[in-house]
Amino acid sequence: MTRALILFAHGARAATWAAPFERLRELTQARVPGVPVSLAFLELMEPRLPERVAELAAQGVTAVTVVPVFLGQGGHLLRDLPLIVEQLRLDHPGMAISVSGAVGEDPSVLAAMTDFCVAQL
Amino acid sequence: MTRALILFAHGARAATWAAPFERLRELTQARVPGVPVSLAFLELMEPRLPERVAELAAQGVTAVTVVPVFLGQGGHLLRDLPLIVEQLRLDHPGMAISVSGAVGEDPSVLAAMTDFCVAQL
Structure with a gap:
């Protein structure tokens, strides 16, 4: 099994938006x-x-693991991503594709975000 | 000076999306x-x-501090939020309104997100 990790993000018109994702x-x-x-x-x-x-x-x-780099589970993760992954599994029957939870719902990520929010005061 | 902190998020159609923001x-x-x-x-x-x-x-x-709970600086933070804040300063001249950087660009938040991504493998 040869594995790969894909960080899956929303995308935006402004090129600046991609910087923290590239850093991640x-x-x-x-x-x-x-x-x-x-x-x-x-x-x-x-x-x-x-x-x-x-x-x-x-x-x-x-084997591919898709990590949604999203703050929460909105329509993009609840509806759009499952449809895309369903099609990918049809297109690539020899590939195992798993999808993790959203990065922003992880307790450690939330704890770091909390520290940041508190520090802004 | 009486202070308040506002966590500013994008919003979504799915109610589930707000859960991590409410937790934050x-x-x-x-x-x-x-x-x-x-x-x-x-x-x-x-x-x-x-x-x-x-x-x-x-x-x-x-005095209000606005913390953008966004992963990156796209058009919403570069264009939309400054316009909203400019109008708010006109509407509330007695209020000091400051805006922090995006939560997702904080090094500690990025480090926690990195841990999460690695752990999915």
């Missing part, structure tokens, strides 16, 4: 040097998730 | 019991920021 990708990649870590977007930015998964499949990756 | 509000409020901490949204959810600031002004709050 770098930080994560440094921690798991043997596993390719890449970004993919829902909309407005490239690459989109299907394009990224197709690239990884072409490279021989057989 | 509770966690932050517990850390600063003497300062009212509330949520306000850019769109799709209530209350919007102008409504929340007007409520706080009516309660005698004279």
Whole structure:
């Protein structure tokens, strides 16, 4: 099994928006040097998730973990992402695709966000 | 000076989306019991920021810190929020309104998100 990690973000028109996601990708990649870590977007930015998964499949990756870098579970994660993943599983039957919870719902992430909010006062 | 903290989030159609923001509000409020901490949204959810600031002004709050609970600086933070805050300063000349950086660009928040991403493998 050849694994890969995809950090899945919303995307935005402003290029500045991608900076912390690219930073997150770098930080994560440094921690798991043997596993390719890449970004993919829902909309407005490239690459989109299907394009990224197709690239990884072409490279021989057989197991992908998608981490939604979203603050909460809105329609994008409840509706859009499951439909995209369902189609990806049809398109890549030899690939195991798992999807984690949203980054913003993790207790440690919430704790760090709390520290930041308190520090702004 | 009577202070208040507003956690400013995007908003979504799905009610589930607000859960981590409400949790963040509770966690932050517990850390600063003497300062009212509330949520306000850019769109799709209530209350919007102008409504929340007007409520706080009516309660005698004279200094508000707005913390954007966004992952990155896209058009909403670069363009929409500054326009809203400019109008709020005209509408509430006796109130000091400051805006912090985006939660998602904080190094400690990024470190916690990195831990989460690595743990999904």
